[in-house]
Amino acid sequence: MINAFVLENLNTAIIALDSALRVSYMNHAAEALLDISEKSGLQLPLPQILEHGSMIKDLQRALEQNQQFTRRESEIVIHGTPVLADYTITPLENLEASMLIEIHPRDRLQRITREESLIAKQETSRILARGLAHEIKNPLGGIRGAAQLLDKQLDDEELSEFTQIIIEEADRLRDLADQMLGPIKPPSMNNLNIHEVLERVIQLLHAETGGQLSIDKDYDPSIPDLPADRERLIQAILNLVRNAMQAIEQHMPLSDGKITIQSRISRQFTIGNQKRRLVCHLSVIDNGPGIPEHLKENIFYPMISGRAEGTGLGLPMAQYIISQHQGLIECDSKPGQTCFHVYLPLTVEEPSQPSYSKQFSADTNRSE
Numbered sequence: 001m002i003n004a005f006v007l008e009n010l011n012t013a014i015i016a017l018d019s020a021l022r023v024s025y026m027n028h029a030a031e032a033l034l035d036i037s038e039k040s041g042l043q044l045p046l047p048q049i050l051e052h053g054s055m056i057k058d059l060q061r062a063l064e065q066n067q068q069f070t071r072r073e074s075e076i077v078i079h080g081t082p083v084l085a086d087y088t089i090t091p092l093e094n095l096e097a098s099m100l101i102e103i104h105p106r107d108r109l110q111r112i113t114r115e116e117s118l119i120a121k122q123e124t125s126r127i128l129a130r131g132l133a134h135e136i137k138n139p140l141g142g143i144r145g146a147a148q149l150l151d152k153q154l155d156d157e158e159l160s161e162f163t164q165i166i167i168e169e170a171d172r173l174r175d176l177a178d179q180m181l182g183p184i185k186p187p188s189m190n191n192l193n194i195h196e197v198l199e200r201v202i203q204l205l206h207a208e209t210g211g212q213l214s215i216d217k218d219y220d221p222s223i224p225d226l227p228a229d230r231e232r233l234i235q236a237i238l239n240l241v242r243n244a245m246q247a248i249e250q251h252m253p254l255s256d257g258k259i260t261i262q263s264r265i266s267r268q269f270t271i272g273n274q275k276r277r278l279v280c281h282l283s284v285i286d287n288g289p290g291i292p293e294h295l296k297e298n299i300f301y302p303m304i305s306g307r308a309e310g311t312g313l314g315l316p317m318a319q320y321i322i323s324q325h326q327g328l329i330e331c332d333s334k335p336g337q338t339c340f341h342v343y344l345p346l347t348v349e350e351p352s353q354p355s356y357s358k359q360f361s362a363d364t365n366r367s368e
Contacts, residue, residue, distance in 0.1 A: 011268070011275065012104055016097035021046050021059060024097045028277075032268035033105060034078055051077035055087065059099055062089040073106060133177040140177070144170040176313075187229035187324050194226060194280055194344070195219050198261055201237045205245060205259075212254040213245060218262040223280055226346045228325055236321035237282070239314040240329070240340045244286035247338065251289045260285040271328050271343055279327075282342040291333040299331060 007014055013030035015023060023041045031037055034049050041049055047056065054074065062069045070088045077083070084106040092100050144167055151163035202215050241259060248257035262283040269279045291299060300319045319329050327344040 011270075012102050015046070015101040015103070016092070016094075017046060017059070017099040017101065018096075019063075019098040021056070021099070023049070029268050030103070032266075033083075033103060049078075055089075055101075058089055059101075062091050063099060066091050076103075136173060136177045140170050140174050144174075187232055187321075189227040189229060189325075191225040192228055192230050192233075194223055194228075194263060194282070195221070197228075197230065197233050197237060198263065198282075200234050201241055202261065204234075204238055205241050208242070209245060209254055213248070214255075214258040216258065216260040218260060220263050220265060223263055223265055224346060226280055226344055228344065229321075232321045233325070236318040237284070237342070239318040240284045240342070243314055244284055244288060244338065244340075247288035247291075248286055258287045266343065269343060271326065271345065274326075276345045278346045280342075280344040280346060282344070284340045284342070286338050287336055288338055290335040290338055291331070296331070296333060300329070 007027045010027060011029055013033040014025075014027040015030050016025035018024045022043050022045050024043075026034070026038050026041055031041075034041065036049055046059075052074070054071065055076065058069050058071060068088065068090045070086070072086050073084060074087065075082050076085050076087075086104040086106060088102045090100045090102070092098055147163045147166040147170065151160055151167070154160045154163065198217070198219070202217070205213065205215065241261070244259050245254070245257070248254065248259075260283070262285065264281045264283075266279050266281040267277065269276050269281075271279065300315050315329075322329050322342060322344070325344055327342065330341045330343075332339045332341070
């Protein structure tokens with residue numbers, strides 16, 4: 001049983017093949033990588049779930065020579081999507097399997113490294129923005145109070161108009177500073193249905209656009225309830241959907257625009273440096289012009305906006321709210337399609353340990 005426990009806890013994708021190169025076992029990491037369950041993949045020939053001509057030759061070579069073989073930074077194709085990976089092939093002397101394949105996706109490692117850097121940079125920028133907001137708010141109260149006192153001393157209505165401008169601008173700057181500071185209280189976490197949140201966001205957006213914008217829904221109804229602050233999560237998703245709407249609005253009539261909101265489950269997913277067995281994966285996809293290349297790396301930083309009238313606070317605020325839920329937002333963009341990916345863990349606690357359900361044991365004939 002200890003062998004099954006270890007295999008199921010590995011981040012490395014493990015696939016065992018019989019002598020005819022048919023799948024006889026795969027661990028959870030392999031299921032996640034190949035996007036297929038072990039039950040569906042068992043007894044399938046490897047080329048049906050993983051396209052790579054060189055790997056088949058490497059398998060045959062390792063089997064004929066009875067030697068371990070490793071290939072670095074090789075591109076494998078999974079469901080039509082290329083994935084950069086390292087893999088090792090090991091011949092086995094086992095009744096259930098003749099070959100063992102270990103696959104280390106390099107894309108995943110690069111993404112984790114990028115996410116850790118992104119999270120660190122965003123935390124630094126958030127601290128700087130909050131400090132700046134505090135520095136802005138401190139003198140604003142004095143400016144506003146002085147303008148009010150001056151207004152009471154003025155008999156000239158034309159001069160009083162100027163003091164009202166000072167008061168109104170001070171209030172505007174105060175509201176902007178409040179947005180930069182973000183929520184002060186910690187989120188109030190309660191189990192909720194993510195689709196109820198999405199439906200509320202869609203309802204709000206339809207009200208804003210008068211129903212002109214087409215919104216497609218692609219939900220996975222099997223997603224269980226997850227712990228979240230309902231109001232803050234609505235605000236975060238609404239910021240993303242509103243951002244997509246505004247991008248569309250700038251370049252085409254709203255009636256020509258389309259936003260797709262998708263929900264899925266992702267398995268064995270790493271957020272920052274923490275591995276999660278299951279996460280809720282939301283996608284907000286629009287057919288707008290795409291994000292300019294020079295802004296792609298900075299869109300989650302405060303005061304960065306592609307719109308002249310934008311404050312650059314909507315996306316950073318969404319990222320901050322999702323980070324309070326131990327989640328993450330990523331973005332892919334090209335002309336004609338922008339997709340914001342939201343990853344929310346199904347629990348804010350440590351992920352539970354996998355069960356001892358799989359009873360596969362393989363002797364790799366390798367000394368440690």
